[in-house]
Amino acid sequence: MQYISELRNTSSMMVSSTVSGATDQYNQGHITLILENSDLWKSFHELGTEMIITKPGRRMFPHCNVSVSGLLPYAKYVIMVDMVPVDNFRYKWNKEQWEVAGKAEPHPPCRTYIHPDSPAPGSHWMKQSISFLKLKLTNNTLDQHGHIILHSMHRYQPRFHVVQADDLYSVRWSVFQTFSFAETTFTSVTAYQNSKITKLKIDHNPFAKGFREEGTHGKRYRANKSLACLENPTKKLRSTEKETESRSYPDFPRLPYDPQREEQDALMGTKEELVPQDEHMSPWGGEQDQNLHNETAMDFCSSEQMVPGQVTYHFYRPAEFGRMPSPPSCQDDSVDRHSFESRATDVATVPDQEITRPLPAVGMGSQCRPLDFSMSQNMSVSSKNKPGQRTHSLYGHYNTEQPLSQWSGVISGQYSGPTYPHSHHVTAEPGMHPPGYHHGNVADWSQYPLFSYSCW
């Protein structure tokens, strides 16, 4: 609980600093991104968000919805989203909480979702919130539909990229900023593990309304091959209940269904449910304590740092990396933007404790570095090879040559901690990194598959 309150304090500070710094609305250094539905995200985050991924592709829920300010009204921008691994682990759901189940699998092809309105003037982006409703996640590494490919049972975090570019061709030479939000971190799953998350989704997702309403829910529950449950409830229902119990769905089969109570339970938790878990009900709690962090402060650090992807730019400016490791580098990057050609990156990469953990780090250095933006090299190289084709491919829907995500020069808009009371303002924030923040682990990622996709 202590760490939650720390988060809140910090985040409110960040918000205020952002706001005060935003006096110059059109100064690019003060572009701010605000996460809409922050409360909803927060609700999910507190339970440990799970995102279903399927072979044909599944939308996110909650879906990413942001509003942006501080853009130049007449300058054109491209806005993109990608997913970065939060750490190098694979997880499993065990005894009502997530546990580390081993090292992460090698990254699937990295893809980027480009908002369909891109490119559009700043005024367009600022006049209303930007929805990424149609972004889809898949676990199909051979996916041909341009969905973002993730591994199941891994943790990811969406990153938003704001790129000033007149067209998609010029994205790679453009100035851009990267934002992410701690509460959008999720675990990708092929089937829901945490019943609280399931219920929360059912209660909030209109498409799941059929599971929400009392009658339908009951009907639905027995829908498949299980009218027998009604006819002969003893056997079938018993087995259902058994499974239900074993999977800890305490409230699911119960009828009548009370949405309010359910929601309240989901959000607040009952005492019984809470006891075995962390005080704030985060299923991460146990696992984090056990595997990731030893103290609350480290929890804070971890969640803070899962953020922005800053770029690995060593391909062009290797010498610059020397300055990355120190927290002030973020501070100095107050400009928060860099051009592709000239900047030396901040390398956020992975939280210290996670990188340095005595992990079975086999292959991690080059293959599975979380929060790394390896595409820089790929892009440079590939664009030299096939510039025309590449740029053209930007406009294709599902072009396998997708260079867009291969940009370099990503900078950190820098992430702010969980926005607990409200939305999330993201700006460069010195001091967000804990002492000992580690910027290393900037190994080459050049073998990383070179086809991320734009989808719209």
Add this chain to the structure above:
DNA sequence: TCCTCTTACACCTTTGAATCGT
């Protein structure tokens, strides 16, 4: 045996074309 993943299913919302009225 356990765990993860896939698939078919029923229910629901969203979308867009067709129709009608002004």
Add this chain to the structure above:
DNA sequence: AACGATTCAAAGGTGTAAGAGG
């Protein structure tokens, strides 16, 4: 002819349960 409102069917999103596979 142009525009807006309404209707309706198709498309697509949702979690569940059973079962396959490792």
